[in-house]
Amino acid sequence: SVNPDLASERQTASFSVEKLTALLDGGAEQTRIRRAVVEAIESDPVFSRENQYFQTQNERYEAAVRKAVHLQKKMHEMGWTENGPEYKYIYRALSGDVAFLLHRVFMRSISVLGSDKQIAKWIPPATKHQLIGSYAQTELGHGTYLQGLETTAVFDIATQEFILNTPKISAMKWWPGDMGRSATHTVVFAQLYIHGKCYGIHPFIVQIRSLQDHSLCPGITAGDIGPKMNFEHIDNGYLMLKNVRIPRDNMLSKFCEVRPDGTYVRQGSQKINYFTMTTVRISLISDEVLTPLMKACTIAIRYSAVRRQSKLKPGEQEAKILDYQTQQEKLLPQLAAAYAFHFINDYLQELFDRGYREIQRKNFDMLPELHALSSGFKAVITHHCTAAVEICLRACGGHGYSLLSGLPSLYTKILASCIYEGENTILLLQTARFLIKCFMAASAGQPVPPSVTYLAAVKPGKCPAKNKLDFLRPDIYTEAYQHVAVRLISSTATKLQDLIQSGVKKYDAWNQCTVQLVQAAKAHCHYITVKNFAATVEKLETKAGIQRIMKHLCDLFALHGIFSNTGAFLHDGYVSAAQMDMVTASYLDLLAVIRKDAVPLVDAFDFTDKNLNSALGSYDGQVYERLYEWAQKSPTNKMSPAYERYLKPLLHNTLSKL
């Protein structure tokens, strides 16, 4: 039975939840396919996550391997293929709690970086899991700065082999998933040396464990890097190589080859390869960032609709905490952000599909823009969503702090997305470099890529809003965001030039501007997100109340961004103090409006209870019953040796006899 406090929230929905779900899925047919996958996965006990919060790192790893193996069977049974429409829903249905994810990266790198011969040799056994691969790039001493990697691969012309070494402790490979305990092979990135000359980083296939008994191969030291904040199910590993010899054929050689005589040959264009690395940053947004945020919003908002605490009106019953303005102000902007980033993700996916088609036609013109967008948006979205999940967690008070709420593991997992696939600050600075370059070009009247043409059309002016309702006009707030982005980019460009002209070395000047460059890159991405949200709302069909509620969320996302960062808009007087008070008024008004649809808006994300795995967030809102039921299953409710060993002697005053 559904908690009446939650049931009543659903009765007053101003829009069709089912229609919104279909919109998010990209059509009702997609919704149907997704639900069928979820049903198949969740009805299979092997994929259960029921005891997850009670398991040790070892147990989580074992379960993940078991699931990965079982998934092979399941896919065969169900007729699912890796290229089928179901595939993207499987990972979501498993909540990513499965092993051999790096095996897929291993295969992809061979497909992209390997010669036809290498693909023919390695892909079939890998597909059949006759070997398990990993991807060994990051080292103890180097992550984002790939040129600094210290692992070496020296070509031995006499034996036609490469000799691989991790010559110092900082060169040890560190972090590769599936490598700590599972993998038999890995792609190792190493500095290639021929006749004493370094040719830079190249990929090599190295066997690390016996296919017979899984023992480590000669010269290999490998193991698990131990406990992390999350990803207990993954055996992130370390790897040391001591004079490990591999045949010449094991260097992936689509783009570069070492001939038998030691001649180094570059062939073809690596640009498509760089493009692949760029797209990974976009492809992670949906599964690793948006889904966790949507889950966190679902949990926190449903909980806030059933949790009653303190009185809003004297004499009445205690109020739902969702009725407090402060609670709305915590949660509803995060909900709006989930939608805003969902739509910008659609935009980016489409842009990258277009980019891919162009690149296949050997047109590489879009590459700099795509690189800048993928870097900036990866950083902005992961940062924003991580902060949002944390807000959801804190907004649930003590119960949010329990692992049983599901919120802590959502937080600790999404946090990693700020670090992997490029550390966020570094990425934002790459976007900033692109923006500065484009700004200079635009100022000189040169053409610039479409996403930055606005830099050429700098209008001084002031915000024309006359009352608080004007701030619900997308043209008004989009213009304000654009103005701030232009101002931050242009002022930082000016500072940079001034420093250089005053004699500061270029690299020093850059370093002295980096704090502001990061701000400028963020402002650029924020502007595009708002503009895209507004444009998306514009195109929605007006029926079923969808467009109306999406318009409210778009307004909220935009005004929350201004309200939280007023200085950027006030700085040059583009928005006046009086106008900022209008922003605040409209923003606070919107909270009360959206609050009415808050539960339907999270229902539309369509998570099953099993997928949410949260005692606070279930569809029926029976929060306290579930917390108690789940707590009783905790291993901490079994007898502890601590009683006989320590408590009893203490209580019986016989400690001294110990």
Place this chain on the structure above:
Amino acid sequence: SVNPDLASERQTASFSVEKLTALLDGGAEQTRIRRAVVEAIESDPVFSRENQYFQTQNERYEAAVRKAVHLQKKMHEMGWTENGPEYKYIYRALSGDVAFLLHRVFMRSISVLGSDKQIAKWIPPATKHQLIGSYAQTELGHGTYLQGLETTAVFDIATQEFILNTPKISAMKWWPGDMGRSATHTVVFAQLYIHGKCYGIHPFIVQIRSLQDHSLCPGITAGDIGPKMNFEHIDNGYLMLKNVRIPRDNMLSKFCEVRPDGTYVRQGSQKINYFTMTTVRISLISDEVLTPLMKACTIAIRYSAVRRQSKLKPGEQEAKILDYQTQQEKLLPQLAAAYAFHFINDYLQELFDRGYREIQRKNFDMLPELHALSSGFKAVITHHCTAAVEICLRACGGHGYSLLSGLPSLYTKILASCIYEGENTILLLQTARFLIKCFMAASAGQPVPPSVTYLAAVKPGKCPAKNKLDFLRPDIYTEAYQHVAVRLISSTATKLQDLIQSGVKKYDAWNQCTVQLVQAAKAHCHYITVKNFAATVEKLETKAGIQRIMKHLCDLFALHGIFSNTGAFLHDGYVSAAQMDMVTASYLDLLAVIRKDAVPLVDAFDFTDKNLNSALGSYDGQVYERLYEWAQKSPTNKMSPAYERYLKPLLHNTLSKL
């Protein structure tokens, strides 16, 4: 051997680290006592935290009980007493990783709330640990709103007993520490009923487990609430009561008593009791909030001095990440905050000591101000420091994400401080209520408490700074903070009055202002923190370079606050856009200045390697060696059954035979 990159940082310290340590400790003698305690604790293997990151919740609990029992012996051995000067250092030396902390709260509540007879009966056996107590206040359904507690205690005149019940699932006690598995007794807070009339919340001593065999007493259901984000070592518990009868004498009766005939008698003033609850919020700041932040700063800054990544100048070796402006901008403001909050904590401690003396003289005038300060500062400091620890964690990239860095557990533990002892938003609103009241009083020319007299002296004016150096003048920035606090408090008071005058009900008007009230309360605390830091620096002795470096940190703390919240200062033009650019310039300049002393500034916190328990933060900076050494000890590096069960059949293609 110390990593040369770290050693070089120490050679150029501009001040005496030892002198600064003594300043932080409150004198060189205190430093000596602290170090002696640390030495005694750390040389005792029972107190080791070496394997902490590898342990399960059960193992952590058992270790904490073992340590608590051993601590009794140790204190006796060392001649340490609970009232001695060593006591406060013991908890810090143990990093709080010990059981029976709620036993102390149990004893304190009896001492404060119990009659002399009750104290005489319960305190001696509790002191000897012939019973173990807990403190059962929070319920599944109620935390901060105590009046809403649902547990009942009905007086049965016939048997002279109270009958205790948790009548619904939401009434179940939930969270009390030491209660899940250890406690034999607890103080239960329940609604007192006599002859069907409710007299509100009162405290009762209830035995929950047998002193003989630890089995649950009749009518008692109790256990552990399961996994949490941290505090694995504590058995936070649940408790249901079904017609549990306790003698009349078990109601703690210093302030209220139920006579044998059922007459309810109030006696004495409860004000001193409220004061006790208020002081708890202040007393947690040092151990639970500042120490973790200081540890996080130590770890992140030492790591940033030995981690080299990418090149700052072309052709040179890779740069220490601490040399990047963006890294400085992440870490150094957190370091400044640690010092700022250390000094405001000194100020608050002193104020509360004075308050205590006044209250003992039956002068309760300071109570509202103390309550407002303790609420506001608890919220502001826990919030700020939690965010700061998270920044430190993220600033260490992937290695910060490993539990071995120590940062994840610092973060997950400090996060709880935002929730316990009063949820932060609720607390800030209590401070805001006080501020609004004082502002109205001040406006009407009535006297107000010392900390808010500034509300009476509202000067319109503008910030007088003429160049960036002016923003290094404490009078300039303190005045700016004061101006913002006054503006936010007065504008919210005006909005509140306007709403009420326009016919909105008082409680609705309050709710509609809460987002802004929270901002006002934060601004008030921020202002006092800056003012106090500046005043503290003023009084420091000028020798040994201490005052100079503290002045820099004070400036940084103040300017970082403006830089991160520019809108508040720009809003009414108190600070102009041109002046804000000066703030930015001075702020960024300061980063480069303080960076030179960053390592000595964290060395002064004087944490031992064992106390830090971080592979990244050790004094010698041998980061990679330690990560590798520690990872090898992980239980995930033992043989896993996953190989025989799943991997081998998969690799040998014999899965179908399973």
